[in-house]
Amino acid sequence: MxxxxxxxxxxxxxxxxxxxxxxxxxxxxxxxxxxxxxxxxxxxxxxxxxxxxxxxxxxxxxxxxxxxxxLNPLGKQQAVFSKEELQERDNRRKGENVTELRHYLQYSSSVNGNYFKHRGMVLPFQPLSMSFSNINYFVEIPVELKQQGITEDRLQLLVDVTGAFRPSVLTALVGVSGAGKTTLMDVLAGRKTGGVIEGSINISGYPKRQETFARISGYCEQNDIHSPCLTILESLLFSAWLRLPSDVDLEIQRAFVEEVMELVELTPLSGALVGLPGVDGLSTEQRKRLTIAVELVANPSIVFMDEPTTGLDARSAAIVMRTVRNIVNTGRTIVCTIHQPSIDIFESFDELLFMKRGGELIYAGPLGPNSSELIKYFEAVEGVPKIRPGYNPAAWMLEVTSTAEENRLGLDFADIYRRSNLFQ
Structure with a gap:
């Protein structure tokens, strides 16, 4: 004025x-x-x-x-800690023993998993298996490579890959970088829009149709992308509202979301803001569990997870795998790509698909207690050194099947697998 x-x-x-x-x-x-x-x-x-x-x-x-x-700010910018994390920090200050990783994985099978298995969930789902045979995947050779003298028109990334994923079974896709783990999972999930795909994919015995498969499957990417201004509960409610069928009313949606939060052990943090990675809000491990929950509220029967433990320390990875085991115990089919896992993480899986560089499968079958079935299979190959006591089976497996070892032994592990009783 x-x-x-x-x-x-x-x-x-x-x-x-x-x-x-x-x-x-x-x-x-x-x-x-x-x-x-x-x-x-x-x-x-x-x-x-x-x-x-x-x-x-x-x-x-x-x-x-x-x-x-x-005046002080209204709140500090820091990661949110759950009760068990605060308890462990307190134990460390007091000099008490920290709970072992193996306990985290066993705890889920004895308590959380059985609870949901016997009680059931608000929204039912149909347990489904996935089988695939002679999967080949080709991509066009870039012009730059052709100018360097390459005469082929196509590059083959997957070579005659055959296997199956079953309900209530946690399957690991393992291999060195460039083996085609994520490529295979993307092909099976229908996320590859370019290139040429050969082979057959069946869902519980029926040929896969992508339009139907998209409604009964979920895919957890390696990067955790969430809205920082929403709480965990709001993120899951929004995902459920968008992805569940329209005939599911809001009360049932909310009840199902609360069950999913309990399944992935995020209920104590339901009101916490997601925040920005590395700045405030949830920790990396909590974001990974939120990523899994966002896919799970769509009520899928088959869930693909791309390296869910990458970037996590041993304890955080164990918490994420305990969450994954909880989901498996509900009867869903879970497939995870994983890169150089620790012994505890590796032995939390039930079955293994092991690929070598070039997109060929060299093992597909059960791990067994303490990876006994896997060790038995590779130690039976002539020239393969025995595993040392206490050594990580995953690291040993990658070492004895490397390209250098194949050249030294004069073997082709992919050919050995195709001629084995396990493949037959």
Whole structure:
């Protein structure tokens, strides 16, 4: 108001507005206009306005500086910790033994998994298996490579891959970088839109149709992408609202979301903001569990997970795998790609698909207790060194099947597998 009045007085009391407004008034044209608009017409109001603006500027800056110096922020930007994480931190300070990773994985089978298996869930689902035979995948050779002298038109990334995923069985896809783990999973999930795919894929004995398969499957990507301004509960409710059938009412949706949060052990954090990675909100392991839950609220029968433990420390990876085991125990089919797992993480899987560089399968079958079936199979191959006591079976498996070892032994592990009783 002060600024507008000062500007108006400065304009309309100038020389160009000095003419009389009429024969029956002593006011100038500018003064008459100011009075008609209810402004203060005296010239002193120009300086009053300037003084008022300067006064407000000084006062507001003083208040702003005072409050910044003396008031604390509403909340700290930090990761959210669950009760069990806080308990473990307290145990470390007291010098008590930290719970072993193996306990995390065994706990899920004895408590959480059996609870959901016997109680059931609000929304039923049909357990489904997936089988695939002679999967080949080709992509076009880039022009840059052709200019370097490559004469082939297509590059083969998967070579005659055959296997199966079953309900209530946790299957690992393992291999060195470039073996085609994620490529195979993307082909089976229908996420590859380019290239040429050969072979057959069946769902519980019926040929796979992508339109139907998309409704009964979920895919957890390696990157955890979430809205930072939503809470965990809001994120899951939004996903359920978009992906569940329209005939499922909101009350059932919310009840199912709460069951999923309990299944992935996020119930104590349901009101926590997701936040930004590495800045505030959820920790990396909690974000990974949220990613799994976002897919799970669509009530899929088959779930693909791309390296769910990548970027996590040993304890966080064990918590995520315990969550995955909880989901498996509900009767769903779970497939995970995994890269160089620890011994505890590796032995939490039930079955293994092991691929070598070039997209060929060299083992598909059960792991057995303490990876006994896997070790028995590879130690039976002539020339393969025995595993050392206490050594990680996953690391040993990758070492003895490397390209260098194949060249040293003069073997082709893919050919050995195709001629084995396990393949037959």
């Amino acid at each position: 002060y600024a507008q009045n000062a500007a108006s007085v400065n304009e309309f009391l100038g020389h160009s507005w000095n003419k009389r407004a009429g024969n029956y008034t002593n006011f100038s044209l500018g003064e008459a206009l100011l009075r008609a608009r209810s402004y203060f017409p005296e010239s002193c109001w120009y300086w009053i306005g300037v003084g008022a603006l300067l006064g407000y500027t000084v006062l507001l800056n003083i208040l702003f500086t005072f409050f910044l110096a003396n």
